[in-house]
Amino acid sequence: MKTAISKAILSRRQFVGTTLAAGSLTFAGRAAMAQGAETIRIGFVSPRTGPLAGFGKTDGYVLDRAREALAGGLEIGGKSYAVEILDRDTQSDPARAAQLAKELINAGIDLMLAVSTPEVINPVADACEAAGVPCLSTVMPWEAWYFGRGAKPGEPSPFKWTYHFGFGVxxxxxxxxxxxxxxxxxxxxxxxxxxxxxxxxxxxxxxxxxxxxxxxxxxxxxxxxxxxxxxxxxxxxxxxxxxxxxxxxxxxxxxxxxxxxxxxxxxxxxxxxxxxxxxxxxxxxxxxxxxxxxxxxxxYWHRDFPYSSPLTGLSGQQLSDGWEAETGEQWTQQLGATLSLLDAGVEALKAAADPKSRESIRDAIAVLNVETIGGQVDFTSGPVPNVSPGPIIGTQWVAxxxxxxxxxxxxTENATDPNVPVAAKLIPYNE
Structure with missing residues (x-):
């Protein structure tokens, strides 16, 4: 299985030519631009280095899969668009996260994606809220995102541009x-x-x-x-x-x-x-x-989640096997979490009346209800505005x-998503 997937990945890369550099367009995307297609620009911010580097370790691999899937651009409302993903490393520094967000906003991105921990997501979301840029994020407790940024219980949401999905208290x-x-x-x-x-x-x-x-x-x-x-x-x-x-x-x-x-x-x-x-x-x-x-x-994601990516078509097992075949390293839950963010972001773009209008993208996120590789993302029925809840599954590391x-x-348990199969009994730590 791993060998077949590895060969498939290599063949895709040989065809597409991979990316020129972090944040660059694929060759196919450049070809689409040369033919006159407008370009949708997506900012992507995560911690690739520093104390939080474990969260960003697999992001390059997932971004490669996303860029391959988007190499031919997107057809939205009968019009073709090239897609450019500009990814940036916060180095686990909140101040740098805010600065990178401002630079991407000034570069003219249409949509911001931010992933993993308040140290990354909150400063990026705050910059987007101030600038009027739609921002979608995941992988931190939603309470730390919502209330941690100034929202008050029982009061209307103060956020007009920023949205978050995933687990909470x-x-x-x-x-x-x-x-x-x-x-x-x-x-x-x-x-x-x-x-x-x-x-x-x-x-x-x-x-x-x-x-x-x-x-x-x-x-x-x-x-x-x-x-x-x-x-x-x-x-x-x-x-x-x-x-x-x-x-x-x-x-x-x-x-x-x-x-x-x-x-x-x-x-x-x-x-x-x-x-x-x-x-x-x-x-x-x-x-x-x-x-x-x-x-x-x-x-917040496991390779046994029974969902597939609408962007890449990969199942959780295929995504994990592909990573292991290419890197020789064990899969991590961040693989699916990062891909679910890209899944949701692209689905919002496809649902927007005009994917080059920030207001239109924002409005599409506000009513987004789609299945990603991480499960359902539904902003129509969240616990508070701007939030879609998500599962977190009990697990254990064993030799x-x-x-x-x-x-x-x-x-070891699946109370927040019974669709995820339980594989083992919990063993006492001191046993």
Whole structure:
């Protein structure tokens, strides 16, 4: 299967000629321009380097697939358009994300796409809102996007140009209650929520709902990103006898915390180590060595999702197999998440009355209701305006039964999307 897909990818690349450089037009796109077609320009912003690089690692591969699919342009309303994707790396720096967004806006993009974490998405969305440019984003809790940018509960949305799809606190709650019921515990949960957009959103919204669901929340308070000593938090968790830990840190912070937890004996009492924002990718887990096995995570996309990309025609398995065949590296959930953003963005362009009108694109996003490789994106019935909710699925990293990779990433529950098949039982961390 991998060999066939790899050959298909190579043959497509030989035909199309790949891209000239990051953000450039395909040769076919240039040919369409030479024939007089107007060009739709899409800005794409993600973290390819820096502390959040795991989120952007597969973006180049996915963008190649998208550019191949768009090489012949788009036919919209009986008119042909070439499509140019200008992708930029934020280097995991929010200030750089804002600057790149402004540069792309000044370059005349018609649509902005932003992916992965508040450190990328929020500054890009704010720049687009200020400039009147339609922006679509995914891969961060929607509460951190909506309320973190100034919206108020119960009040009309202040956003006219920016839209976000994906999981929120409600999905985390369903997933965690479902996941944590799979192992018998004392229901004491030690939380590690940082002082950032994600941490503050889940502390305010998720922690009280977990308490209402019967869990005792042990919260040592917000910590600052980049903290190197977690002895105070670890001592509290040991003293309180917590058996579940829930975290929302950037990967380096979690690695430091969990290594110290092992050194100070905390890991021996933990039955469920539930990560979010880290523990999402093989590299996060492999970096922990033996401490990575049996860490619980949650997937905003998994190769077992039973959906296909309307842009590329690829299923989740095909997308993952293609990545592994080309790179020799294990698939990650970001593959499908990034492609779902491109799926939704292109579907919005196709639905726009005029894809060269920012207002028209904005209006098309506002009523978008399409199936992507990540599932349904529906802005007609969200929890708040400008938001379409999405699933997050309980998962666990376990030692692979056979190669070539060290760990398997298995689905353990599916409360937020029953269409996703459950593959394994959750194993206690300290078992």
């Amino acid at each position: 409600g999905e985390f709650l369903k997933t965690y209650v479902s996941q944590w019921s799979l192992v018998e515990t004392n229901k004491k949960v030690g939380v590690m929520y940082p002082n950032d957009a994600d941490g503050n959103a889940v502390r305010a919204a998720l922690a009280p709902q977990l308490a209402d669901a019967g869990f005792t929340i042990i919260d040592p308070g917000a910590y600052e990103t980049g903290t190197t000593d977690y002895s105070t938090q670890i001592a509290l968790f040991k003293a309180e006898g917590v058996e579940i830990i829930n975290t929302f840190p950037i990967p380096p912070d979690f690695a430091a915390f969990w290594r110290q937890a092992a050194q100070q004996g905390l890991t021996r009492q933990i039955k469920i180590m539930q990560t979010a924002k880290t523990g999402l990718f093989p590299s996060d887990i492999e970096a922990l060595g033996s401490l990575g096995s049996k860490i619980s995570s949650a997937a 692979a039964s056979e190669g070539p990779y060290k760990f398997d990433y298995l689905v």
